[in-house]
Amino acid sequence: MRHRIVLQNITHSFEDGGMRRVVLDNLNVSVAEGELVAVMGPSGSGKSTFLSIAGALLEPTSGDVLVDGQSVIGKAHQELSDMRLHKLGFIFQSANLIPYLKVEEQLLFVAKQGGVDKKQATGRARELLQKLGLTHRRSSYPEKLSGGERQRVAIARALMNDPAVLLADEPTASLDASRGMDVVRMIAGEAKEQGKAAIMVTHDERVLPLCDRVLYLEEGRLVAH
Amino acid sequence: MYLAIREMRFSKVRYTLIATIMLLVSFLVLFVTGLARGLAYDNAASIENMEATHFLMEKDSNHRFTRSQVGAEALEQAKSIAGENNAQPLGVRMTTVTLEEYKLDVTLLAVEPEGWLTPPAAQGSSLEEAGVGSVLVDSKLKDSGVRIGSTLVDQASGMKWTVAGFVDRESFSHSPAVFLSEHDWRQLQQVAAARSGMPTDTTYSAIAVKAGKQQAERLAAALPDNEIVTKSEAVSAIPGYKEEQGSLMMMIVFLFVISAFVLAVFFYVITIQKSSQFGILKAIGTRASYLAGSVALQVLLLCLGSLTISVLLVQALESVLPSGMPFQLPASTLALTSGAFLAMSLAGSLLSVWKVSRINALDAIGRTAA
Ligand SMILES: Nc1ncnc2c1ncn2[C@@H]1O[C@H](COP(=O)(O)OP(=O)(O)OP(=O)(O)O)[C@@H](O)[C@H]1O
Numbered sequence: 001m002r003h004r005i006v007l008q009n010i011t012h013s014f015e016d017g018g019m020r021r022v023v024l025d026n027l028n029v030s031v032a033e034g035e036l037v038a039v040m041g042p043s044g045s046g047k048s049t050f051l052s053i054a055g056a057l058l059e060p061t062s063g064d065v066l067v068d069g070q071s072v073i074g075k076a077h078q079e080l081s082d083m084r085l086h087k088l089g090f091i092f093q094s095a096n097l098i099p100y101l102k103v104e105e106q107l108l109f110v111a112k113q114g115g116v117d118k119k120q121a122t123g124r125a126r127e128l129l130q131k132l133g134l135t136h137r138r139s140s141y142p143e144k145l146s147g148g149e150r151q152r153v154a155i156a157r158a159l160m161n162d163p164a165v166l167l168a169d170e171p172t173a174s175l176d177a178s179r180g181m182d183v184v185r186m187i188a189g190e191a192k193e194q195g196k197a198a199i200m201v202t203h204d205e206r207v208l209p210l211c212d213r214v215l216y217l218e219e220g221r222l223v224a225h
Numbered sequence: 226m227y228l229a230i231r232e233m234r235f236s237k238v239r240y241t242l243i244a245t246i247m248l249l250v251s252f253l254v255l256f257v258t259g260l261a262r263g264l265a266y267d268n269a270a271s272i273e274n275m276e277a278t279h280f281l282m283e284k285d286s287n288h289r290f291t292r293s294q295v296g297a298e299a300l301e302q303a304k305s306i307a308g309e310n311n312a313q314p315l316g317v318r319m320t321t322v323t324l325e326e327y328k329l330d331v332t333l334l335a336v337e338p339e340g341w342l343t344p345p346a347a348q349g350s351s352l353e354e355a356g357v358g359s360v361l362v363d364s365k366l367k368d369s370g371v372r373i374g375s376t377l378v379d380q381a382s383g384m385k386w387t388v389a390g391f392v393d394r395e396s397f398s399h400s401p402a403v404f405l406s407e408h409d410w411r412q413l414q415q416v417a418a419a420r421s422g423m424p425t426d427t428t429y430s431a432i433a434v435k436a437g438k439q440q441a442e443r444l445a446a447a448l449p450d451n452e453i454v455t456k457s458e459a460v461s462a463i464p465g466y467k468e469e470q471g472s473l474m475m476m477i478v479f480l481f482v483i484s485a486f487v488l489a490v491f492f493y494v495i496t497i498q499k500s501s502q503f504g505i506l507k508a509i510g511t512r513a514s515y516l517a518g519s520v521a522l523q524v525l526l527l528c529l530g531s532l533t534i535s536v537l538l539v540q541a542l543e544s545v546l547p548s549g550m551p552f553q554l555p556a557s558t559l560a561l562t563s564g565a566f567l568a569m570s571l572a573g574s575l576l577s578v579w580k581v582s583r584i585n586a587l588d589a590i591g592r593t594a595a
């Protein structure tokens with residue numbers, strides 16, 4: 001079993017008005033291909049911080065992050081951008097689509113940034129939209145979509161460049177129960193089928209049965225109950 | 226490119242508004258520039274039209290034709306240094322002439338009729354053909370009732386001249402030019418001298434020369450009592466020229482600054498408004514340089530669009546302006562002004578570009594609502 005993302009001895013502290021606050025304390029976690037891991041924990045426990053570090057958006061105070069065996073620590077801005085573009089797929093809680101791009105363009109844009117040729121990109125976008133049941137909304141702007149549709153577009157966009165790792169920060173927060181289940185099912189399915197590693201921060205207990213593992217962020221570490 | 230264009234397509238109203246402001250400002254810039262050029266030309270046309278490179282003037286005359294007096298011996302010396310054909314005497318006097326009972330403010334320009342300072346007649350006969358006692362006048366004087374054959378009487382000296390022909394676009398300090406022969410100029414001086422009871426030798430206001438840099442230096446060395454002044458120095462010393470151009474220039478500079486500022490503020494505000502969007506774009510792997518380029522491209526497109534329209538508008542306007550209106554916008558000035566406008570706009574976008582590069586991808590996660 002291949003570990004697509006590994007976080008080793010991650011410690012992170014914020015400087016807060018002269019006080020050092022340790023949010024993550026020697027945290028270790030590995031996620032294998034095909035695995036969906038749920039991360040839970042009280043507000044302010046550091047879940048978003050953890051996800052930002054896993055997604056190469058934030059450099060930890062110490063520790064290492066390996067994506068497909070490649071370390072993200074100490075890389076230049078541009079290299080990190082490229083890494084996020086090719087290796088990491090983000091799904092945020094809300095407001096994560098670009099308002100002036102039509103659904104299909106949202107996907108084509110990331111492909112274009114990733115240097116994928118246009119024809120291939122169009123094919124892949126069609127395929128993904130089809131899979132997520134969005135074909136009929138292909139040329140709508142995000143403002144015309146329902147919350148669930150938007151979240152599905154975000155998933156499609158995250159998958160567009162075939163990343164190694166999917167990272168989702170409360171992807172179901174703005175959705176009703178059944179829509180939420182659908183979205184998580186899709187993320188789990190993608191992980192299984194494509195052999196990706198997926199980490200999802202969630203407050204929603206109902207989606208836990210769909211996850212392979214549930215970890216709790218307590219005192220700066222991830223523990224299973 | 227991809228983002229910039231799609232965003233403008235999506236937010237048409239927003240971008241149309243800013244394009245309209247830019248259009249108005251750039252139109253104003255071009256119009257005032259044309260006016261400034263036109264006024265400058267109208268002011269100094271006769272001097273600008275002269276083929277001279279330098280003017281030899283009296284020392285301490287502050288480069289002013291009307292204050293300078295240069296003797297005949299200086300003319301001889303200039304001719305010997307610059308070449309017989311490269312030095313010409315020039316007399317300049319601002320005066321009032323009467324046409325029947327009308328008074329007209331004009332500038333007398335005394336030239337050798339067969340020399341290269343004499344403009345070709347657009348109508349009537351040339352100064353050379355017309356002979357002594359005849360003058361060529363600027364065609365603007367037609368509006369005041371001057372015709373070929375009219376008699377102009379100099380108020381100061383009482384001398385009378387007959388209008389032999391008209392010349393186009395000849396003026397000095399905004400007053401229409403009256404070209405007379407050097408012979409008549411000498412007579413004019415004698416009359417004036419007789420009145421004041423102090424007979425003097427003939428003097429000119431300046432000597433127009435065609436000379437290279439080295440010749441000009443030799444002239445300056447050979448004639449210590451005189452000063453060698455370049456054409457552009459002489460033009461800006463014409464009464465009123467500097468003041469007029471100065472205030473117009475100030476307007477133009479302010480317009481440039483305003484346009485850069487309006488753009489800067491507008492783009493800064495929308496950039497701040499969109500910072501979470503930029504955060505998301507960065508989080509999904511878009512490079513900061515791409516986003517900065519996107520903002521700069523939008524500014525460039527808006528600017529080019531508005532400039533194109535305003536150039537067309539200004540040219541349309543130019544064709545319907547009355548001919549008496551001093552307005553000139555030659556292609557070179559147009560290109561220069563447009564270039565400067567473009568540069569100022571891009572300078573205005575720098576603030577936003579900087580802001581975009583500072584936006585943190587982290588803003589996309591967890592704190593999107595803020
Ligand atoms: N940039 C920062 N500077 C200082 N403190 C920060 C910063 N970002 C986060 N924190 C602090 O770190 C802690 C963890 O924040 P984080 O956003 O990771 O929490 P979370 O578990 O995602 O909470 P929630 O469930 O409410 O989203 C919080 O106490 C927060 O105040």
Ligand SMILES: [Mg+2]
Nearest residue numbers: 047048049591
């Ligand atoms: Mg959070």
